[in-house]
Amino acid sequence: MSRSRRLWQSLDRRTGLGTSIRRFAAYRVPADTGKPVSLGAVLVFALLLQLATGMLLLFHFVPDPSGAFESVRALMRDVPYGWLIRLAHAHGASFLVAIAFVHLFHAAFRGSYKDPREAVWWSGCVLFLAILASALTGYILPWSQTSFWATTVVTASLSYLPFVGQSATEWVRGGEWVGDATYRRAFAAHVALLPLALVAGVAVHLAWVRRVGLAGRPGRRADAEGPAPIPVWPRVALRAALACGVFAMALVASVVFAPNLFFPVEHALPADPFDTPLNVKPEWYFLWAYALPRFMPERLALIVQAGLLLALFALPLVDRSPRRHPRDRPYLTTVLIGVVLAFVALTIAGARA
């Protein structure tokens, strides 16, 4: 027996590492499960990338309204490969949100939230919200004009909530106005609270997925048997790895060839609480919410958003039939398609406004 092999075996005996890997490789999933596994794997990969780049950013970033903007500028200009780390983190956030959207809608269309997978769905919803919250709080940290004014507008919109409005706004801001206290709240949430919640949440989500098994592609009948399950290794794992590779390439391509893809020009100006620039817009994934008040009063827009949130969580309770195929649940499928179309239309409206 070679020395490295002996070393590995003695390690395995003490840690069970090899056994866990083998057990994972042999774990069986529905043969036709393809995309959700790959999407999930890409999400985990993207999240790890955000953690890594985020941690690296902290080595140079000055987390304070007085120094943040300048430190980001220095990071882009003076620090070797600072631009790469910073843009990978900023673009990575957009990619992460986009893939999370797809993962969520995919699960909704496939009815993957049905008995016994309700808890998986709910943990996924919480993760989704934590990802959005991370994106929102991260957008504040460079303390640019867009950071400042997007934060002002978003927090002010809470003041239209019935009864608690004003205090909700002030609580989120940490004071009457957006300022240093707001910044510190965002920073604490973005670098400590949310990353921890995300890591723990992913662990829980995956543990529950493992416990109840993957849903697989829905058949036309509830009792339809899919093809026999196959082990994760090699086909499923390799396909997931391939998807992660494609994701990494897309991210690098966007960073290198379109570094300003997600930044409006105002993002290159430092925050000025006495001057609001034209075109204050949130990032693309919040454009729909930004566009909503153009078509309805502020209050109603808030109610619509709260309703969507509620519907997201209530989905497994509302749609309880065991049938999962989209064509076996025509109403829900229509509603889902409507939501997707409305999302796209509002996003375009928000971008145009």
Next chain:
Amino acid sequence: MAPPGDDDGNRPERGVDRRRVLQLLMGGSTAVLAGMAAAPVASYLRPLALPEAEAVAAIDDSLGLWEARQVVVAGRPVLVVRTNEGVRAFSAICTHLGCVVKWRKGRREFFCPCHGARFDAEGRVRGGPAPRSLARLEVSEEPGAIVVRKT
């Protein structure tokens, strides 16, 4: 382990009783402890009141008719405008979602860059999503200066 005295008709029930009481005690004390920890945290996270900033500002009285100038009063932007009826001062904070409005001399109105709210020279809503007039501040013309005060 079996509860003591399983052979007795009465005692097991008392055992169950005791267990129930213990469970309640444990649950209750955990809840109380959690509450005791949560209360200071909740206060800790409450917004702090900031020290009052200077609530008076002055500009020289060279302001022309239908011209406006931005000053800072109590840490917030304020617009002073001279109309044909005198000098007015308004908080520049849009009543819709808090962006800073700008004065458009040509149209004699305040304009919000965020969602396009418009206010006339008296601060009243002229169009757009703003729900209320701009907040008005006290302003006085003194020899050589215009003084704005937040009361």
